[in-house]
Amino acid sequence: MTDAVSARNACAADAVVTLEGATKSFGANQVLKGISLEVCEGDVLAIIGPSGGGKSTLLRCLTMLETLDGGSLSYGDVRVCADDGGGRAIYGGKDVIREAKTRFGLVFQDFNLFPHYTVLKNVTDPLVSVHKVAKAEAEERGRELLRKMGLSGKEDMVPCELSGGQQQRVAIARALAMNPQVLYFDEPTSALDPELTREVLRVIRELAEERMTMVIVTHEMAFARDVADKLIFMDGGQVVERGRAADVINAPKHERTRAFLSGYAS
Amino acid sequence: MQERSLFFADRERWVAVEFGVMLGLLGEGLMLTAQIFVVTLIGSLPLGVVVALCRMSRFAPLAWLAKFYISILRGTPLMLQLMAIMFGPYYLFGLQMGPDWKFIACDIGFILNYAAYFGEIYRSGIQSIPRGQYEAAEVLGYTRAQTFMKIVLPQVIKRILPAMGNEIITLVKDTSLAFVLGIAEMFSQAKALAAREVSMIPYAVAALIYWVFCLLIEFILNRVEKRMDYYHD
Ligand SMILES: Nc1ncnc2c1ncn2[C@@H]1O[C@H](COP(=O)(O)OP(=O)(O)OP(=O)(O)O)[C@@H](O)[C@H]1O
Numbered sequence: 001m002t003d004a005v006s007a008r009n010a011c012a013a014d015a016v017v018t019l020e021g022a023t024k025s026f027g028a029n030q031v032l033k034g035i036s037l038e039v040c041e042g043d044v045l046a047i048i049g050p051s052g053g054g055k056s057t058l059l060r061c062l063t064m065l066e067t068l069d070g071g072s073l074s075y076g077d078v079r080v081c082a083d084d085g086g087g088r089a090i091y092g093g094k095d096v097i098r099e100a101k102t103r104f105g106l107v108f109q110d111f112n113l114f115p116h117y118t119v120l121k122n123v124t125d126p127l128v129s130v131h132k133v134a135k136a137e138a139e140e141r142g143r144e145l146l147r148k149m150g151l152s153g154k155e156d157m158v159p160c161e162l163s164g165g166q167q168q169r170v171a172i173a174r175a176l177a178m179n180p181q182v183l184y185f186d187e188p189t190s191a192l193d194p195e196l197t198r199e200v201l202r203v204i205r206e207l208a209e210e211r212m213t214m215v216i217v218t219h220e221m222a223f224a225r226d227v228a229d230k231l232i233f234m235d236g237g238q239v240v241e242r243g244r245a246a247d248v249i250n251a252p253k254h255e256r257t258r259a260f261l262s263g264y265a266s
Numbered sequence: 267m268q269e270r271s272l273f274f275a276d277r278e279r280w281v282a283v284e285f286g287v288m289l290g291l292l293g294e295g296l297m298l299t300a301q302i303f304v305v306t307l308i309g310s311l312p313l314g315v316v317v318a319l320c321r322m323s324r325f326a327p328l329a330w331l332a333k334f335y336i337s338i339l340r341g342t343p344l345m346l347q348l349m350a351i352m353f354g355p356y357y358l359f360g361l362q363m364g365p366d367w368k369f370i371a372c373d374i375g376f377i378l379n380y381a382a383y384f385g386e387i388y389r390s391g392i393q394s395i396p397r398g399q400y401e402a403a404e405v406l407g408y409t410r411a412q413t414f415m416k417i418v419l420p421q422v423i424k425r426i427l428p429a430m431g432n433e434i435i436t437l438v439k440d441t442s443l444a445f446v447l448g449i450a451e452m453f454s455q456a457k458a459l460a461a462r463e464v465s466m467i468p469y470a471v472a473a474l475i476y477w478v479f480c481l482l483i484e485f486i487l488n489r490v491e492k493r494m495d496y497y498h499d
């Protein structure tokens with residue numbers, strides 16, 4: 001059911017992300033039970049599934065906030081970790097990890113903006129501090145991104161002066177500023193009310209139209225169906241079903257997927 | 267008092283001179299008080315960082331040691347600690363310390379004691395920063411040092427400022443404990459003057475000076491707090 005072969009999309013070019021046979025346990029609780037996925041350039045992949053199914057853990061492993069127990073993970077030609085053959089993941093050295101970290105961005109459910117920095121500095125400081133971009137250049141890029149997020153005029157405010165939807169759009173700008181090859185979202189609208197959800201989803205939809213590569217964990221089924229190309233349904237630490245987003249949501253094949261989706265109005 | 271009036275026929279003039287002498291002596295005491303205060307802060311503010319880091323260390327014996335240190339220093343009177351340091355070298359090792367030892371012992375005692383309190387305040391501040399801040403910084407590629415200096419520390423400072431203010435103001439008044447070591451700080455001077463003049467006025471004046479000292483510190487702390495008021499989390 002989770003064989004690596006069916007996980008292969010066979011990207012036209014090199015895959016942006018390749019994960020194979022990922023396993024992860026917290027103590028006795030195995031949360032990921034051999035997950036494989038491949039994200040091609042320009043793909044929008046939605047990940048759905050019931051609470052506790054391991055979606056966040058999967059994203060945290062992909063972004064190296066957690067380490068995998070077993071399996072292999074690559075960003076293009078950067079091999080973050082490889083299976084030692086005995087089911088143990090062996091991670092690459094510091095340089096490899098540092099390089100891999102430049103390949104992705106992550107947008108959190110609760111934004112995690114830096115509250116003591118202005119909106120603009122939230123976006124530019126990582127560029128200046130981490131990527132040694134000149135301040136003026138970083139600010140130009142920051143303003144441009146904020147404009148794109150519909151946040152012109154908010155540059156000098158601090159996050160606590162913004163609505164949740166605006167804060168989340170700052171977080172998206174912050175992630176985009178690093179020019180990541182893939183952008184991960186972990187339930188980006190779960191902390192927002194419907195109206196604010198809409199403005200954040202609109203921004204993500206625009207990014208999708210620009211062929212930004214994205215992996216989105218979401219409970220917004222209509223959004224997943226309309227915006228994502230591909231979709232994974234996860235439950236109990238396994239991929240239960242995967243396919244084209246519209247196909248899976250409109251006509252789920254697996255019983256568990258059907259049961260899960262019937263809980264949503266869409 | 268009576269014999270004094272022999273020297274000063276004019277009683278009012280006598281009162282003025284006596285008041286001047288009192289202020290002079292209290293002023294000398296204040297210098298020592300301020301010195302204890304400043305030296306304690308210079309020593310204990312950074313030492314508190316070390317205490318907090320040890321206390322949060324993943325190396326269990328170190329954390330345990332720090333916990334023990336904090337427990338002892340917070341759990342026994344500062345006055346006793348000062349005396350222990352003052353007389354410890356003699357009673358434990360038979361060492362005769364020089365005449366200046368009391369000043370050194372006093373500074374050591376205050377620094378060690380306040381480092382325990384500051385360490386705990388730092389720790390509570392650091393641990394109150396949400397995990398998400400570290401994770402956001404990590405994903406963005408900040409190094410651990412950058413994360414601490416740029417992201418965590420500024421937020422910690424804002425959060426601990428009220429508690430630090432409390433502790434610093436307590437220190438102003440705690441300096442009076444140096445009198446047990448025979449250090450002529452302001453409280454000792456007031457006590458001596460009060461005994462000599464059979465008057466409560468030196469105490470009252472000393473109290474006023476302590477209060478003004480604290481007002482000054484409150485003023486500074488308020489300004490710092492205001493400067494960090496531009497955001498809340
Ligand atoms: N740091 C951790 N330590 C121990 N257990 C954890 C940890 N993180 C997650 N888990 C466990 O892993 C399982 C999967 O959690 P995860 O957060 O990945 O699920 P999820 O699919 O994201 O759920 P949700 O939709 O509620 O966000 C849960 O049983 C959770 O209790």
Ligand SMILES: [Mg+2]
Pocket residue numbers: 055056057186187
């Ligand atoms: Mg989750």
